[in-house]
Amino acid sequence: MPSKLTWDDLLIQGIPESDARTWLGYWSGIVGGRVAPVFMSKVGDWFLRRPDGGTDELSVIEGTYSSVASTPEEFASLVDSQAWQEQHLLSFQVAQLHERGIIPQAGECYAFAPHPALLGRIDIERVMLMDIGVWQHICAKHFISQSVSAK
Numbered sequence: 001m002p003s004k005l006t007w008d009d010l011l012i013q014g015i016p017e018s019d020a021r022t023w024l025g026y027w028s029g030i031v032g033g034r035v036a037p038v039f040m041s042k043v044g045d046w047f048l049r050r051p052d053g054g055t056d057e058l059s060v061i062e063g064t065y066s067s068v069a070s071t072p073e074e075f076a077s078l079v080d081s082q083a084w085q086e087q088h089l090l091s092f093q094v095a096q097l098h099e100r101g102i103i104p105q106a107g108e109c110y111a112f113a114p115h116p117a118l119l120g121r122i123d124i125e126r127v128m129l130m131d132i133g134v135w136q137h138i139c140a141k142h143f144i145s146q147s148v149s150a151k
Contacts, residue, residue: 063143
């Protein structure tokens with residue numbers, strides 16, 4: 001993590017249970033089974049703990065849901081890696097946004113218009129601050145409608 005950033009700059013933690021339930025409900029077509037939020041990245045990607053101790057990532061940028069670690073210890077080790085932070089928490093881009101003074105407040109995250117899936121890449125020139133729940137709904141609607149139309 002670039003030295004100027006803290007965990008609070010990279011992570012959304014302590015998500016109220018009612019918000020988590022609502023926001024994850026938007027993703028019910030992708031996320032299945034019992035999971036509990038570990039944290040969320042500042043772009044809204046979820047890191048979710050399964051009952052067996054494994055951790056999954058729901059990427060609202062890519063529309064994917066995948067396992068990232070099989071134990072809490074393995075996940076903690078990954079999170080401490082700068083390369084993992086750059087790939088999964090977008091620490092490099094977050095540092096650039098902080099340098100520009102674009103910093104989410106409580107209840108906000110980074111969002112993009114158009115969505116990076118439509119551009120094929122993340123373009124920080126198209127970033128904006130948005131209510132977390134609104135961004136979750138927009139992303140879920142995009143990917144779930146896309147998967148329905150593909151069937």
